[in-house]
Amino acid sequence: MAFSTEAVFREDSYLRETEAKVVGVNERGGIILDRTIFYATSGGQPGDTGLMVRDDGSQIAVAATITGESKDEIIHVPALHQAIPEVGERLRLAIDWPRRLLLMRMHAACHLLTVVCPYPITGASVHEEDSRVDFDIPDAGFTKEDVTAQLMELVRANHPIYNSWISDAELVANPTLVKSKNVRPPSGTGKIRLVCIGDNASIDSQPCGGTHVASTGEIGEIHIGKIEKKGRENRRFRIRFGAMPAN
Ligand SMILES: [Zn+2]
Secondary structure (H helix, E strand, O other): OOOOOHHHHHOOOOEEEEEEEEEEEEEOOOEEOOEEEEOOOEEOOOOOOEEEEOOOOOEEEEEEEEOOOOOOEEEEEEEEHHHOOOOOOOOEEEEEEHHHHHHHHHHHHHHHHHHHOOOOEEEEEEOEEEEEEEEOOOOOOOOHHHHHHHHHHHHHHEEEEEEEEEEHHHHHOOOOOEOOOOOOOOOOOOOEEEEEHHHHOEEEEEOOOOOOOEEEHOOOOEEEEEEEEEEOOEEEEEEOOOOOOOO
16 A cells, blocks of 8 residues: 655745654665655656654664655655664654755756747756756757856846646646646646746746745856757757856
8 A cells, every 4th residue: 555645845845854753664664754855756856865863863864765656655765774763653854955955956947948948848857966958859059158148047037936736627728838748747636736937927837746946046057068969859958057167
């Protein structure tokens, strides 16, 4: 039987610490809680790492977070040689916040890239240092300098980034919301989370379950490190932090 974990990060991506109760430990030592702030790997964003603190002050290091039998079941994978908590035990949770914040900034930057390059997305992968988005475009016609300039214009405008929820039926009625060519947003649960950028979503809105910063200004300085050709109709854009290096 799969558990259903309350995904606190979905409503509040800035919560760094909270408490939760152990509801299950699977045969491989994976810890399942009633609620969590640990994002589970999906949609190209890696899961959180961090710590669980027991009542006696001892710590359990979390090396990875993944989904289980269902998307609603979140499994905290301990590092090697950690103590295993009891079902029913209460734990204090703390995510590796500096790492998560980098991922939130990068993930939001990927959304901005899909605004600057409004083409079908064939893949994406978010990392702390370097992220990539693949687009279905026959010829780039883009230069990394131009794309960087347009991204930084959106960053400097400091647009708000916020969530709004729509029903499955509303999504079906607005198919252009979905920019991903291969991945359909999860449906059947009745509601879908849209990530909106700009007042009244004037810049963008698209279904996404990841974690993002609350404004484009928080992304900070970024640049396109590379535009690579991946097959005849595919271009891979790499986003990096910091100013574009000279030459
Ligand atoms: Zn997203």
